Amino acid sequence: MATGAQIHTFAIQLADVDRGVYDELMLRVARHPSETDAYMLTRVLAYCLEYEEGIGFSGGISSTDEPAVLVRDLTGRVTAWIEVGAPDATRLHYGSKLADRTVVYTHRDPLKVVAAWASKTIHRADDIAVYSFDPGFIDAAVPALERRNTATVSVTERTLYVDLNGTSLTSAVHETRIP
Template identity: 30%
Template sequence: MALKATIYKVNLNIANMDQHQYQDYQLTMALHPSETIERLMVRLLAFARYATEDLQFTQDLFETSEPALWEKDLTGQMMQWIEVGCPDEDKVKKASPRCQQVAVVSYGGAVDEWFKKSPKLKTLSNVTVWKIAESSTQAAAELCQRTMQLQLNIMDGEWDLIADQGQAHIEWTQLK
């Protein structure tokens, strides 16, 4: 019998003072049995970076042709394609002409080596690559609960994720 995904409910309030955007999101996320809490929280942070009403989590661990998140317009045209981790550069290159914006939100100790070995990513004009500091992903993972009430404050480029049990300072580095 296969293990089932664990469901997480997230009430995410984003207060982005840099862009004067304030929004609440009621999210349901599934944690695949082979996925870590850290990756789940990185998917949540990726959602927060690119948040729109139409941005959706996909079945990326089940469907290798899908990213972690995507946004489609009313006609089904891809607007955003967002990968999490250190994906195969050919998958990102294939997604690039199919949508307006492609993003990779990477994390972990192997990011710098992966990026160095992915020269095709550097040639794609609509691809952005971000790295989240390991200390940030670990601190975010410590905030994880099955039901989360999270406040994300963004001011002067500084990200602070706040929950009842503590907070995590999220450090982003743009690699491309």
């Protein structure tokens, strides 16, 4: 954990009907001083939307050789490389070579994020999905963040329903592909 990192806790009731995943999560999330609330919240939502056995947060912004979230199998091999925000093409290329599956969750305009990778070499770029939310969704949720958070995260037909500390929000989960 980085010096000056702020710890946020999340008690989450997860119901992902699309994938048949139902669980109670207790997350301790270290927010690096240079990390925005929007990035941290997107990181938590990516964790929920990708939740499976072996998932975990990496060392965070200070960890240059790991994504924000990753999934390892029982042998320690990385099976899913889950980036958040607007990673550069080099990180995606590396992650795509290392893991079976690479995805990006962004709180930014996905078309601008994908445009930054144009004419860059990215291993298996056709297989990388970029997921985003409705415009304003993350910005509307950020004011509800506290140091200790209680949330319900439900997904049905790629529609995300979030109740964060009494604030209810809904968004589609949009998928964009690298051209």
